[in-house]
Amino acid sequence: MSVLIFADNHNGKFPKSSFEAVSYGAELANTLGTDAVVITCGNIQGDGGLGNAGAAKVLHVASANTSDSQQMTRLIVAAAQKLGANVVIFSHDISGKLIAPRVAARMDAALVPGATSIPGNDFVVKKNVFSGKAIAEVAMNTSNKVISVLPNSVGIKNTGAVASVEAFTADPGAPGLKIKEVKAENKDGEIPLPEAELVVSGGRGMKGPEHWGPIEELAKILGAATACSRPVSDIGWRPHHEHVGQTGITIRPNLYIAVGISGAIQHLAGVNGSKTIVVVNKDPEAPFFKAADYGIIGDAFEVMPKLIEAAKKFKASN
Amino acid sequence: MKILVCISKAPDTTSKIAFNEGNSKFDETGVQFIVNPYDEWYALVRALELKETIGGTVTIVSVGGADYEPIIRKALAIGADDAVRIDAAESDSLYVAKQIAAYAKGKGFDIIFCGKETINYNGSVVPGMIAELLDMPYIALAHKLDIAGNTATVEREIPGGEEIVELNTPFVVSAAKGMAEQRIPNMRGIMAARTKPLTVETAIAAEASTTIKTYSLPPAKSGCKYIDAENAGDLIRLLHEEAKAL
Ligand SMILES: Cc1cc2nc3c(=O)[nH]c(=O)nc-3n(C[C@H](O)[C@H](O)[C@H](O)COP(=O)(O)OP(=O)(O)OC[C@H]3O[C@@H](n4cnc5c(N)ncnc54)[C@H](O)[C@@H]3O)c2cc1C
Ligand SMILES: Nc1ncnc2c1ncn2[C@@H]1O[C@H](COP(=O)(O)O)[C@@H](O)[C@H]1O
Numbered sequence A: 001m002s003v004l005i006f007a008d009n010h011n012g013k014f015p016k017s018s019f020e021a022v023s024y025g026a027e028l029a030n031t032l033g034t035d036a037v038v039i040t041c042g043n044i045q046g047d048g049g050l051g052n053a054g055a056a057k058v059l060h061v062a063s064a065n066t067s068d069s070q071q072m073t074r075l076i077v078a079a080a081q082k083l084g085a086n087v088v089i090f091s092h093d094i095s096g097k098l099i100a101p102r103v104a105a106r107m108d109a110a111l112v113p114g115a116t117s118i119p120g121n122d123f124v125v126k127k128n129v130f131s132g133k134a135i136a137e138v139a140m141n142t143s144n145k146v147i148s149v150l151p152n153s154v155g156i157k158n159t160g161a162v163a164s165v166e167a168f169t170a171d172p173g174a175p176g177l178k179i180k181e182v183k184a185e186n187k188d189g190e191i192p193l194p195e196a197e198l199v200v201s202g203g204r205g206m207k208g209p210e211h212w213g214p215i216e217e218l219a220k221i222l223g224a225a226t227a228c229s230r231p232v233s234d235i236g237w238r239p240h241h242e243h244v245g246q247t248g249i250t251i252r253p254n255l256y257i258a259v260g261i262s263g264a265i266q267h268l269a270g271v272n273g274s275k276t277i278v279v280v281n282k283d284p285e286a287p288f289f290k291a292a293d294y295g296i297i298g299d300a301f302e303v304m305p306k307l308i309e310a311a312k313k314f315k316a317s318n
Numbered sequence B: 001m002k003i004l005v006c007i008s009k010a011p012d013t014t015s016k017i018a019f020n021e022g023n024s025k026f027d028e029t030g031v032q033f034i035v036n037p038y039d040e041w042y043a044l045v046r047a048l049e050l051k052e053t054i055g056g057t058v059t060i061v062s063v064g065g066a067d068y069e070p071i072i073r074k075a076l077a078i079g080a081d082d083a084v085r086i087d088a089a090e091s092d093s094l095y096v097a098k099q100i101a102a103y104a105k106g107k108g109f110d111i112i113f114c115g116k117e118t119i120n121y122n123g124s125v126v127p128g129m130i131a132e133l134l135d136m137p138y139i140a141l142a143h144k145l146d147i148a149g150n151t152a153t154v155e156r157e158i159p160g161g162e163e164i165v166e167l168n169t170p171f172v173v174s175a176a177k178g179m180a181e182q183r184i185p186n187m188r189g190i191m192a193a194r195t196k197p198l199t200v201e202t203a204i205a206a207e208a209s210t211t212i213k214t215y216s217l218p219p220a221k222s223g224c225k226y227i228d229a230e231n232a233g234d235l236i237r238l239l240h241e242e243a244k245a246l
Helices: A016-032 A069-083 A094-106 A213-222 A230-234 A265-271 A287-291 A300-317 B037-054 B066-078 B093-104 B126-133 B187-195 B234-241
Strands: A003-006 A036-041 A057-061 A087-091 A110-115 A124-129 A134-140 A145-149 A164-167 A178-184 A198-202 A225-228 A255-259 A276-281 A294-297 B002-006 B009-011 B033-035 B057-064 B082-087 B111-115 B138-148 B151-158 B161-168 B171-175 B198-202 B210-216
Touching: A003 A016, A003 A069, A003 A094, A016 A036, A016 A087, A016 A145, A036 A069, A069 A094, A069 B126, A069 B138, A087 A094, A094 A110, A094 A145, A094 B093, A094 B126, A094 B138, A110 A124, A110 A134, A110 B093, A110 B210, A198 A213, A213 A225, A213 A255, A213 A300, A225 A230, A255 A300, A265 A287, A276 A287, A276 A300, A276 B234, A294 B234, A300 B234, B002 B037, B002 B126, B009 B066, B033 B037, B033 B066, B037 B057, B037 B066, B037 B111, B037 B138, B037 B171, B057 B066, B057 B093, B066 B082, B066 B187, B066 B198, B082 B093, B093 B126, B111 B126, B126 B138, B126 B171, B138 B161
Parallel strands: A003 A036, A003 A087, A036 A057, A057 A164, A087 A145, A110 A145, A198 A225, A198 A255, A255 A276, A276 A294, B002 B057, B002 B111, B057 B082, B082 B198, B111 B171, B138 B171
Antiparallel strands: A124 A134, A134 B210, A178 B161, B009 B033, B138 B151, B151 B161
16 A cells, blocks of 8 residues: 655755655554655656665656646656555645645545654644644544655654665646746855755844845854845845745744844744744843743844854864 | 635734643634735735736635634725635635635636635645646745736746746636735725625535644743853854754
């Protein structure tokens, strides 16, 4: 019966979120007493490291338009049918959000989006709700099941194994759309925010776009991505894709450093899954301190140079 | 252009999150409900802008009980033409998608707009399910949409950048930030909304595919450790040694 996992790659490179989904599926397959089979598309090298993350077998689709959710759905459901898989796993990343709901509807399957726990035989899965302010345990009532795994919530296996790779084809049907243009937003070496482990973020307390130097410098030294609060992107100090929170993007890095951000509940909704939160704010009453692990009460323009200095020393000796 | 906008109801972003009935239900005591921000600010407003430039109609659809009506009236006040409430408890994403798909089928909608996600369930799934049930193309998390004739040009976020796709109507799209700017309803809109048609349809028979068994609150932070601003550099050491974050 197998557990089928869709693992997206970008020009042959698998992001961390794809490996997490594979390891999640492998663990679940283990519980169910079956094997984990991965479906992936495009140009990959060998098994792409998927075996090491827990895949027993890789179904490789030589060419497919992964932006076309209709075609991807037909391919993935055809693979599930061929394997007799009634459980399909995705990452709850951009491609999972696009494709998983369609696959669930096509299989008349329950879907738990953004799962944070691996279920047992009972298929009760945890997910964050109310923008991270609560956790729900969701029971899946159908025989077919689809789960998308919240990035950064499960570990990646390191089995040392290599998976067999098998070509897979099925009729994807007519295309639903055409890609006209792809624009790379991140300059070379810049870390895309949704995948970043470390994030340095600035708010209105930074006073203006001309003062972002220290935020960018600290981020660069640490190898972190940069983010901002909503007003900062609304007034155009920073690009929209950096806006985190209720109405921007949700991130769950290992470390979130917030500088000059008050910590409004809508901002917290996008960052409260971060493992460690640092707040730099000159106002001791700033609500963000209540959600912080480490706090520095002080003027950002005096504190940041000290942090940059210390980060440089740390990087030089580690 | 015939546009359908799917509107859901969400607790105000500052609501206190608490549960009752053995932690199985959201405690609505004292909670203010709003139109889900993504549906209102981005999906509905872009739909209205399209109507204003190329003509057509904007219809609201919601799956929910009578308590949805103030939310639907708000969407009408912002400028939608008419609304349909499918009378059912919104128990589950697949259930909601089946209701909306059954309603929309055969009615000739050119675009079905949804929000990126509901801020209470955070699913990001209802629009994709509607698209599959109606066998229409789907663009998830779009931040720009223009239309010429029956061809739309849509921009969406992809890992490390963005992508511009072209497709023909009909299709389903979920709207993220950038799609439009929030509109505040004016007095005239609010008055007009009172008399705009709001029809109630009965739900089709369908099972809930999921059930929420219990809710819990995330473990509280153990408290904030303060570092003196003069010795701010100590933070880096603590992040490395203590928090293991570096
Ligand atoms: C429905 C809704 C959705 C929203 N969605 C979002 C969202 O997704 N994301 C989001 O961020 N916001 C969102 N907001 C807005 C949110 O409520 C806050 O207004 C916003 O987060 C405040 O941004 P800020 O902290 O940068 O600015 P402010 O609230 O102005 O805070 C600036 C902070 O900087 C501090 N400061 C000032 N000068 C210095 C200095 N020299 N050194 C150190 N600290 C200094 C101040 O003490 C203050 O705490 C939303 C609001 C609503 C109503
Ligand atoms: N009960 C509902 N009625 C109408 N539309 C809904 C409902 N629930 C969700 N939607 C739409 O689907 C989008 C995504 O919801 P979700 O999948 O729950 O995150 C929302 O932004 C709405 O546009």
